[in-house]
Amino acid sequence: MGIGDKRKSDAERQERRRQRLAVDGIKPMTVHFPDQDRSIVRDLSRRVLDGQSIRQVMRELGGSNQPDGNVVPPEVLAELDYVKARLVAIEREAASQLAEIEEAERQRRTLEAERDVARVAEAEERAKVHTTATEAQAATRAAQEAKERTTEALQRAEKAETAIRRARSLPGVRGRLVRWLAGDVLPD
Structure with missing residues (x-):
């Protein structure tokens, strides 16, 4: 080679x-x-x-003076433990506040439902009152109309009675005929 x-x-x-x-x-x-x-x-x-x-x-x-990335000083570990404990306490407090908020929201919904039921009941009661008032007004009008008709009928009856009395007092056959026919209607 x-x-x-x-x-x-x-x-x-x-x-x-x-x-x-x-x-x-x-x-x-x-x-x-x-x-x-x-x-x-x-x-x-x-x-x-x-x-x-x-x-x-x-x-x-x-021989660098930088600490090894895998070695954690005890002060940092203690601070980390404190932060973890504080985080757990904050989470518990947040969970408690969340539970209180959910309870308040549930109560609010319950109160709103009760309010809605009360509004419906009030509307129904108003409708009943309105219906009753309308019926009362209609009954008052009907009574008024009946009173007016009765008054008119009485006036017509008085006029008819007056006319019959006048016709009874007529002389002759006419008067007798009227007296005979009116005898059933008007007593002497």
């Missing part, structure tokens, strides 16, 4: 490696470091390629 073949196979191998890394979303990069830091960079590169988070690796290798 010649030098040209070795270079060609090395280039192919490197290309295949770049393609495999590209599938995982990793691109090669050339970085220049001082000799004393090369071991740190290699360790960083190896850990990242093994699947660790780059932030976690940097934190471990660099």
Whole structure:
């Protein structure tokens, strides 16, 4: 195998490696470091390629003063517990207020239903009163008309009686005929 073949196979191998890394979303990069830091960079590169988070690796290798995202300080935990307890108390209070509101709404609906029933009863009573008043007015009118007819009938009867008395007093056959016919109607 010649030098040209070795270079060609090395280039192919490197290309295949770049393609495999590209599938995982990793691109090669050339970085220049001082000799004393090369071991740190290699360790960083190896850990990242093994699947660790780059932030976690940097934190471990660099001794970062940022707290680990998974570690929660006790003060924060205590505050979180207080907030949770307060949230539960607020939820209970809200549920209680909601129950009071629902009860008030139920009472309001009940009162509205009673009011509607009372309005219907009042309307029925008004209709009865109106009907009674109308009937009373009609009866009054009928009585008035009957009184007027009775008065007219009495006046006609008086006129007829007066006419019969006059006809009775007629001399002759006419007077006797009237007296005989009127005898059944008017007593002597």
